[in-house]
């Protein structure tokens with residue numbers, strides 16, 4: 715498909731999430747979605763954090779997860795269509811055949827599903843592997859004709875994954891997350907590295923607020939293919955806007971042609 719737009723305005727919904735309370739979280743998200751589109755500058759793409767429906771209520775996740783993601787898909791698709799905006803729908807806990815997954819649904823401006831990706835690396839430090847099943851497919855899709863990829867939180871610690879998406883053409887990598895203190899340094903460094911090594915845009919959206927003793931620091935970021943930060947949040951609930959200039963990807967890839975210089979037969 716031809717690349718339609720050279721510039722995409724992105725809105726990051728850096729929201730708080732109430733653990734174990736999907737109703738509260740749906741209302742909060744709905745309010746923020748409306749705030750994002752009534753801004754004078756209307757975004758082309760909206761991004762939401764990880765597990766925004768339930769938070770990490772893992773001990774009650776079977777009861778709380780969205781059955782086949784039906785409610786979430788309807789909600790996001792309707793909003794995308796009504797407001798003619800692309801949505802990378804964070805991720806939610808969804809239930810399929812009695813298994814729980816951590817899944818991103820992405821919708822285009824017509825409300826059509828562009829991508830469905832379930833987190834493939836489960837984070838043991840938060841016991842994800844005890845409650846969740848991992849996905850077994852990559853998150854590739856086209857956003858307005860632009861090849862893109864999606865991964866979730868802990869996935870960014872696996873450079874092979876973003877490299878594979880880049881080799882398959884991805885120019886933008888979306889990363890919904892629930893990444894907590896005390897690892898802000900890891901978060902920033904890993905996102906930066908993924909952008910620089912793959913010469914792609916990295917668009918991350920992390921939650922804020924606390925659940926029990928865990929506090930989440932936000933710092934959602936858009937990083938360009940040269941590793942420069944276009945926008946970065948602080949630790950407060952907020953909507954951040956930043957622009958992606960798609961021509962930057964080709965410019966950086968021409969300046970330092972790493973994809974031509976790779977020696978994959980040696981590694």
Ligand SMILES: O=C(O)CCC(=O)C(=O)O
Pocket residue numbers: 837840866867868869871892893894897900
């Ligand atoms: O890798 C990390 O430090 C955080 C990962 C995480 O919180 C998650 O995947 O949910």
